[in-house]
Amino acid sequence: MTSAMSASSRKYGVVGGLGPLASADVFFKLVKAMPVSADAGHADVIFQQHPFPGASTASAATTERKLYIFDMIRDFEKRGVTTVVLPCFLSHTYIDELKANTNLQIVDMVDAVLGYVRRKFPGLTRIGVLASDYTREKRLFERYFSPCELEVLHPRLQEGVDRVTHAVYGPEGIKSGNLRGLPVDLLRRACVDLVQQGAQVIVPGMTEIALVAEQIGELGVPLVDSNLAYAQHVVSGQYDAPAEVFKLGVVGGVGPAATVDFLDKIVRNTPARRDQDHVKLLVEQNPQIPDRTENLIGGGADPTVSLYATCKRLEEGGADIIAIPCNTAHAFVERIQPYLRVPIVNMLTETVRYVREHYPAQRKIGVLATSGTMASGVYEKALEAQGLQQIAPEPALQSRVMQAIYGKQGVKAGFTAGACQDDIAAAVEGLIDEGVEVIVLGCTELPLLLPHAEFVGSGGARVTLIDPTDVLARRCIAYALAAREKR
Incomplete structure (x- = not known):
């Protein structure tokens, strides 16, 4: 389903820090791509980055890198962001892992580049990609381009040297702030090699390359600005809405053993061939909810607020429905249901x-x-x-x-x-x-x-x-x- 939100109704969160200069370039092009006539017409954009030393030392998709991005997405969720901009091709090798653990829309950068080259260059059959060693190993671009009958070409090694990765991650590379000299020379030679292999268009598969694209010079074939293509795609809104995974919220602890029994019945009654076929659960095990029976017949503490607070936490956690495996608690459901957006399934x-x-x-x-x-x-x-x-x-x-x-x-x-x-x-x-x-x-x-x-x-x-x-x-x-x- 294509997202129906207009650009102005979205709140964008740009993940910075993985390549500070390149992320800033995408941020600038994102703002520039917004079709507005006055400053007030721009969409709400948050550009956020934290110190991430591992971003400049290697191209591997480390656990630290994944968790850095995930924590930032979590922070975006709290700040009302609707759409995540992830200007890092390497991070798109595990974009599915990120999408599976957030309700926010993460705009796919490789999909944006694919759409751009297919529109701009109809009849294209061979495309050169300037990608890092890790991205090539994961065959990221092949995963997107090959089904569209686009042959992906990569620069050949020169005396065992990966010129593209060295140009960006090397000691004198772009990530170290060097935008002239050796990095440009390495990238130009990599582009020439792609042209010799028959590439009709060259696509940078590293966001840093846009920073030196003009210095690379004429190549005889177009060199796409991937960052600009991504920014325009983000603003266009022409991408699929995030897949929603159904989540069952459970008010637990009323009582604890009954909650375990209910969860066991959820698992045993679900038709599943693998773990991933089971129902996603969010359980708030709260045995401190005052006893329902004591309140109803003995004047004990009123559990209404505790039940409501627990349901609100489940609601805020993304529950689609709420189950309360406690019969007596249902004497209080009519009191709290009108104040919830999520329905309680009445046992x-x-x-x-x-x-x-x-x-x-x-x-x-x-x-x-x-x-x-x-x-x-x-x-x-x-x-x-x-x-x-x-x-x-x-x-x-x-x-x-x-x-x-x-x-x-x-x-x-x-x-x-x-x-x-x-x-x-x-x-x-x-x-x-x-x-x-x-x-x-x-x-x-x-x-x-x-x-x-x-x-x-x-x-x-x-x-x-x-x-x-x-x-x-x-x-x-x-x-x-x-x-x-x-x-």
């Missing part, structure tokens, strides 16, 4: 919809949940909206449900066997006695005590157990797969 309404669709003959639905969830009436309202009736345990059995969850030997204390299982089994038996055939496990810890889809009572009666955590996980996966298909 309760999704669960009730699942029950209605898969068990259409059932009207009486048992619910096992915390007393806070029961007191809030969230499940009762959701069931009634679908024409269903909630059946809750009698008070004595509800007390045992709370013991199974919050007791000293309950699931929140890390127990999954013993007294907690006896307590929850008694509550299930009580609902079976009420004639219930489907029970919703309305607390995310309960599937840890009742991991199977069916429970057989002491009298032989069978009841189906619905795990809202699993329903929520599958629904979130469906959103992710739909987004992937659309992309």
Whole structure:
């Protein structure tokens, strides 16, 4: 999809420092390329560079170089930049790594040069490239040009010397500030060699070469100004918008074990053949969110602000949807959703919809949940909206449900066997006695005590157990797969 933003609505961030002089040249040409009649009409441009000693010592794409660029892009994100200008051909050998880890648009420099030469020189078949040793080794230009049936030529070594790399990175090279003499002579000889090989156009594959292009002199074939081509391409806006990777935000820690269970269900239910096919997750594990049940039935601290703050951090982190694997927390969802741009996938309404669709003959639905969830009436309202009736345990059995969850030997204390299982089994038996055939496990810890889809009572009666955590996980996966298909 081609970006629809106008140049004036973009905020550009220019990554400087990898070649300070060359980066400044691109910055100047970028500003000059903007079609405006007054200073106020220019787009917002940030030119930023920090000391980066490794930029002048070698042409290798070091880890330091990659992380330098990534940190700068991260800073651009915080400053509202929409479009990243990366004036360094070498860095484009790993542009896909950078694109995969930012939502900002990184304008491709090699693609810009390719588009320029194809427009300006129709019928071109052989193109000479003045590239560094590392860029040649990675076959950067071949990756772009060869599919367009453009043969890429590189200068031949002269007595084992790579003239182009030496002209830029050598001790008397352009990166050391030398814009006359030996660097120019080396580049001119490299250009002459390309012409002898049959190059019809010569393209600088190093941004520093533009600084001495005029001194190279006439060659008999055009020498493209790659920096200018890139600047004009950036301003044109005629490039693809960044691919958006769907991200699921998870409010974790409510409780911690239930969060791990939810994440496990996301992974197990995702159709994937490799790691990269799984859903991208952003988890805010915040066990310090005040207890939801204590607030609803005991006057404990209000968790609204903590839940909202956690959701906002997920929103700011680029989440497309938010999941809260805690049934009781959904008593607070209506309070915070109006203030979020990102939708919270409602586990309760999704669960009730699942029950209605898969068990259409059932009207009486048992619910096992915390007393806070029961007191809030969230499940009762959701069931009634679908024409269903909630059946809750009698008070004595509800007390045992709370013991199974919050007791000293309950699931929140890390127990999954013993007294907690006896307590929850008694509550299930009580609902079976009420004639219930489907029970919703309305607390995310309960599937840890009742991991199977069916429970057989002491009298032989069978009841189906619905795990809202699993329903929520599958629904979130469906959103992710739909987004992937659309992309």
